[in-house]
Amino acid sequence: MWPSGVLSLFGTEIGLVFLSLGCLVLDIFLPSDKKKGKLLASVGMAGVAALFVHLCCQWGHFGSAFGGSFSQDGLAFFFKLLFLLAGFFTLFMAGEYQHHLERGHGEFILLILLGLTGLSFLASAADFLLLFVSIETLTISLYIMTAYLRGRKTSVEAGLKYLILGALSTALFLYGLSFIYGSTGSTSYAEISRKLAGQALPLSPPFLFGVALVVSSLGFKIASVPFQLWTPDIYEGAPTPVTAYLAMASKAAGFAALTRLMLTAFGPAQELLALLFAILAALTLLYGNLGAIPQTNIKRLLGYSSIGHAGYLLVGLAAFSHAGKEALLFYLLSYLFSTAGAFLVIVAVSSRLETDEISGYAGLSQKSPLLAAGMLLALLSLAGVPPLGGFFAKFYLLWAGMRAGLLWLVVIGALNVITSLYYSLKIVKVMYLDPPTPPSFDGASPSSGGAGPELTVNQKAIQYLTIAGILVLGIWQGPFVRFVEQVFVLTVH
Amino acid sequence: MIGLHHYLVVSAILFSVGLVGMLTRRNILMILLSIELILNSANLSFVAFSAFLGDLSGQAVVFFTMIVAAAEVAVGLSLVILLYRRQHTTGVKAMETLKW
Numbered sequence: 001m002w003p004s005g006v007l008s009l010f011g012t013e014i015g016l017v018f019l020s021l022g023c024l025v026l027d028i029f030l031p032s033d034k035k036k037g038k039l040l041a042s043v044g045m046a047g048v049a050a051l052f053v054h055l056c057c058q059w060g061h062f063g064s065a066f067g068g069s070f071s072q073d074g075l076a077f078f079f080k081l082l083f084l085l086a087g088f089f090t091l092f093m094a095g096e097y098q099h100h101l102e103r104g105h106g107e108f109i110l111l112i113l114l115g116l117t118g119l120s121f122l123a124s125a126a127d128f129l130l131l132f133v134s135i136e137t138l139t140i141s142l143y144i145m146t147a148y149l150r151g152r153k154t155s156v157e158a159g160l161k162y163l164i165l166g167a168l169s170t171a172l173f174l175y176g177l178s179f180i181y182g183s184t185g186s187t188s189y190a191e192i193s194r195k196l197a198g199q200a201l202p203l204s205p206p207f208l209f210g211v212a213l214v215v216s217s218l219g220f221k222i223a224s225v226p227f228q229l230w231t232p233d234i235y236e237g238a239p240t241p242v243t244a245y246l247a248m249a250s251k252a253a254g255f256a257a258l259t260r261l262m263l264t265a266f267g268p269a270q271e272l273l274a275l276l277f278a279i280l281a282a283l284t285l286l287y288g289n290l291g292a293i294p295q296t297n298i299k300r301l302l303g304y305s306s307i308g309h310a311g312y313l314l315v316g317l318a319a320f321s322h323a324g325k326e327a328l329l330f331y332l333l334s335y336l337f338s339t340a341g342a343f344l345v346i347v348a349v350s351s352r353l354e355t356d357e358i359s360g361y362a363g364l365s366q367k368s369p370l371l372a373a374g375m376l377l378a379l380l381s382l383a384g385v386p387p388l389g390g391f392f393a394k395f396y397l398l399w400a401g402m403r404a405g406l407l408w409l410v411v412i413g414a415l416n417v418i419t420s421l422y423y424s425l426k427i428v429k430v431m432y433l434d435p436p437t438p439p440s441f442d443g444a445s446p447s448s449g450g451a452g453p454e455l456t457v458n459q460k461a462i463q464y465l466t467i468a469g470i471l472v473l474g475i476w477q478g479p480f481v482r483f484v485e486q487v488f489v490l491t492v493h
Numbered sequence: 494m495i496g497l498h499h500y501l502v503v504s505a506i507l508f509s510v511g512l513v514g515m516l517t518r519r520n521i522l523m524i525l526l527s528i529e530l531i532l533n534s535a536n537l538s539f540v541a542f543s544a545f546l547g548d549l550s551g552q553a554v555v556f557f558t559m560i561v562a563a564a565e566v567a568v569g570l571s572l573v574i575l576l577y578r579r580q581h582t583t584g585v586k587a588m589e590t591l592k593w
Contacts (some may be wrong), residue, residue, distance in 0.1 A: 086560070128554075129550075129553070129557060130552055132554075132557065132558075133557055133561070136561045139570055140561075140565060143565075143568050143572070147572050150575060152579075153579060156576055157576070158593055159572050160521065160573070160576060161588060163568060163569050163572060164515075164521070164557060167528045167565050168515060170532070170561070170565070171528055171532045172531075174536075174539075174558055175531065175534060175538070177535070177539075178504075178539045178542060179538070179540055180542075181539065182541075182542035182545070185546045186548075186550070187550060189553075189555065207593075232591075236591055237591050478509065
């Protein structure tokens, strides 16, 4: 296997490492200012787009390497595409965000790319050791990025809080892993499931203890109750592109790891875990959606909303064997486009207004119809309004829950759509019905009668891309549904 | 004769001390130290299991853990320094701007 095709299994990872190194070298030789940040962001975006196309051509070229600890299969393929998309959007936002940074313009881009490398390895990890190292590659980059606005108290505070809780979750993961290792004698998923298949069924308590700790550690990543407390604070304090990265990529990373674990190493404990996930899903849904109602800061509100979405995604894990896993992937895809749309607007608005308060969005529809429309579609898709991607994703997921016999959970999920619609429409009302606040800042051209953030061609193009994603996933889902089904057909169990 | 259980009990004690310290200490440096205790309890149980099973891969994990822990602490301490420069304290009270 080694000589011929094995290197091409790592195409994405090798590409990302070289891209990061290239950015590092450029970072050294160019003078440090906003322009360099923008340039590096464009280089990064071009590289990520090229890798995306390259990966698309690799469909079907699957296999495993390094003694089975790295496996390139359907699931890895899907999550790599997802992470590359998330990285693309984040890099664009980082380019637009450069003027908020005082220093380290190039390193910001570098950290995003390094995090993306970790994500890409994580998608393929079929061994706890590789999973651990790739999660840490991602998280340590995120700690630094969260605290990147050194001049702002909130950013440093958010970074430190994220670091303390993240390190705790790492420690729990390792302690749990040591018990899984102790009871099965291996850290490889395939080896563990082979060992467990040979054993009599009541699973040994040390193994279950280990599973519980590893699941709680991943629960921290996906922001599920009872490990959700960090989310609103960190979402509010972090620089906006980083918040978007956390929402789009870090959450998906937790689900990527959990999906693969449920298919392989945790397979024997699936029924037990399904019950646990169902209970957590209900609590997470209620916490996230009810907590979002009184929020006045849009990033904090999206933080609570992202907890709510973790709840929906957990329904997919609870209904894992009944189409829940396909619905989970589809939901992640639709969530990616909706979140990207919302955060692109937040970046564009904050570059003119210097505020993330919802009241600052008053009259946005008159100042910039495209931004208001982008936000409207993203919010409605997040809430789950019919013709949009979010609606079909929720429908698919709750239908899977219904088939798994989780009627009570489906009812809670459906009721929470109403709650999330309420707080989304509150923002829509501010954007469309409230009169614009008098522009108190410089740069407002008096002739245009309002300070519209003027959009560049690129900004418009990316905003249209997310809108297209939201609409296509809602109206023409067929190919995507077949794609996620195919993903599991081509995944090694 | 010292067996696997002795090591696991010590590791469990380290874990509990770390967890309690992390939840009750009011100083960020002490919290970081407590996290190190938990990480090392995991290392200890890895090495114990590895010796018990006669399998070396558990000891390999420990090396990775130590490297990752070092990287995490490097970032953590630099963030504490940032906080100290702004607030002149390393107490958790300094972290109350965002609703915790």
